[in-house]
Amino acid sequence: MFIFTRILGKKQISQLTFFEYVTGIAIGDLAGVLSLDLESHYSYGLIAMFVWFIVPLVLEMLTLKSKTLRQWFEGKGTVMIKDGKVLEDNLKKERYTADELLEQLRTKSVFKLADVEFAMLETSGDLSVLLKSENQPLTPKHMGMQLTVEKPNQTVIMDGVIQDEPLATAGKSRGWLHTELDKIGVTIENVFLGQVDTHGELTVDLYDDKLKVPKPSQKPLLLATLKKCEADLELFALTTKHAGAKQMYTESSDKMKRVIRELETLLKS
Template sequence: MPEWTHIAVRSIVAVAVLFLLTRILGKKQISQLTFFEYVAGITLGELAGFISTDIGAHFMLGIAAIAVWFSVPLLFELISLRSKRIRELVEGKGTIFIKEGKVLEENLKKERYSADELLGRLRKKNVFNMADVEFAVLETTGELSVLLKPEHQPLTPKKLGIAVGPERETQTVIMDGSILDEPLAAYGLSREWLLTELEKIGVTLENVFLGQVDAYGQLRVDVFDDMLQLPQASQKETLFATLKKCEADLALFSLATEKFAAKRMYGRCSEQMAKVVEAVTPLLKR
């Protein structure tokens, strides 16, 4: 067998083995790594490269070395799931850099972090004023987690006392001009409904690059023809306006009639409609 063929075969086998082992080790191997995972990942890559090109070395000896370097991290990972002490030994512990708004200089020195590096990490978290930080910790993966002081945290509907409706995953139902039946069925929708919605906005299926249905059943599309102007979806706005109009009409009828029974009936209906509008506002005004 020619040398180049030998190397090609060994490389293909090494790549296949390395890919399989990485899949078994899981997504942590390709995310932010701990010290142990970092060392294991580099060594596995080096071993795979070595057995691919060193024709003089026995191929199975390289596979055995890879198996050992695969088994040890996997074993420690399984043990660390059950033992906090082993987990801290293998992965380390987070280091607090800022606590109650105060920088802990000793911890910075322990991790060999300068003030400039800390400020740079804060800027990556969109924090440009250190006085805004309540708590910051350097995680075992090297990522800096930051908690802002309450007055600098972004507002949420909960803080404003606003009730919001449940959110569902947006489903992609059209891709590259082809209908995806499984995501469409997940929302209980049919191809006929989809084609009708496309007809409403005057777009053909073949011209749709990407089409998505949101949690409220609204179809939003992006077309291949970037010059084509699409009408904005307004079902929610139209429904909300209709409900408000019904409430206003009932109140107007109550004021217009002179009959006591009718005035009372219209007034009661207006109050009920107002409660309906209040209940659906979080779903329609977002």
């Protein structure tokens, strides 16, 4: 069963379609009968399991190339709410009550029906919800902010052991790692998990929960340095009597302000 499931793929253990649900029950039932029925020859049970393994595998390959087959075996999603209106006929078609619809909305952290623009019941039984524009969360894009691309954190220490492959992926060396651990005053044997983020900062979780680890200070220090540079440029512009120098310092100060405005959100995170 383990080998069959591994070959059939992750869909068999995720949200199941109708056909995958039936297939899983059939294979499990055959395995149970094969384990307990001592009078029948085990080869019959293995053949039956193999047939139930081959059929869905072949059908999965066919459905990859045919939308009609996908709709026939996996079904289609059903629109439950459209343009903010509940489609009662579709609820009856899926034998969905109003209470069940509201329950599904609550699982999506939606407690007010009027906030929903569109909702669809997927073939997996999950309800996908689109909120109205005015109720959607505010994002940096809405505010015209430019953020750096976040990359996955690399776990460079696990159970007190250095993980060389993630460390190389993060572009760091063992020497750098030991230096960073020395800065926060911990030994590698006391580190349960250590991760390097997008900006190259190391965060650790220790076995000794009573020991407090200082927070990374590189980004706050950089922000403070930029603000100091901007303040110094303003001071130079105020104190100099040379017109050309005053203009140069003023322009440089304005440029530094723009840089700080663009980076402030990133450096405070």
